[in-house]
Amino acid sequence: MSDGTDRAARRRRRQLTTAVKDALRDLNIQLSLLNRRFGGRIELRDVDWTCLDLINRHGPLSPTELARRAGVHPATLTGILDRMQKRGWIVRERDPGSPDRRAVTLRGVRERNAELFQVFSGMNTRMDELCEHYSEAELEVIADFLRRTGVAGRESAEDLMEA
Template sequence: MSPAPDRATARRRRQLTTAVKDAVRDLNIQLALLNRRFGSRVELRDVDWTCLDLVNRHGPLSPTELARRAGLHPATLTGILDRLQKAGWLVRERDPESSDRRAVTLRAVRERNAELFEVFAGMNSRMDELCDRYTDAELEVITDFLRRTSTAGGDSAEELAKG
């Protein structure tokens, strides 16, 4: 076997890997822009929206669990929760399971989700159209890639948080 095809194959692999990384960076930029515009439409700061989305997807959550998932210091979270509660996006409920009477659980106000869905309707429609272009097998590969990318991002964020 000659070394030329191996070098060409390795070069092509590096180019494809770089293209994937560039596409993920572009996606990050566009989603950040979308989230900022979305947030201004529903009067939520980026970090508020992140916390609300986490409670909507994984809740109800304790404030400690939300702080962990959002990568926030618990003291920072207090102001965010105050804003979300004041705006009617979430409620703090006493945790009946806890012996600590101060313990609360955060629950999203599901009745408000219609407002979120309305603002994201354009993106949801575009995603449906995009997914229609792929086979089930391709969607499984895309889902796997995105989940692994999310895990890599989370692992990297934790690594940076440790210093």
């Protein structure tokens, strides 16, 4: 009986793991669609929006650091930065601490954040409503799972760059 129970438990765990992976794939699709539509509203391409979000969350950043975090080639990044600067989303500032006079840091234009918040307000409201249905302990588990999923995604992306 124990062997049958163990087999059933392993099968159920595989099914649940597959369900989590399927849900993450569905989430990825929906977030990609949301980001594409969001980018259309603020006139930024998907990759531009990703770079802007990275600058706003982790900046100021050097172009080299941004290219690494965004997983884009430095030559590609130049065009992205030109578009974002032209539209007033970022500024390039000389890095006074660098011995290289060409060194710059990238900073988001914080005054424009209200536009970002307004466009994302629907999703933020829906997420607040969704989170109300979970206990603090459940939210801690969800946040931990999502952080670990992010690390797994970053490591997998790095593996693909090295291959």
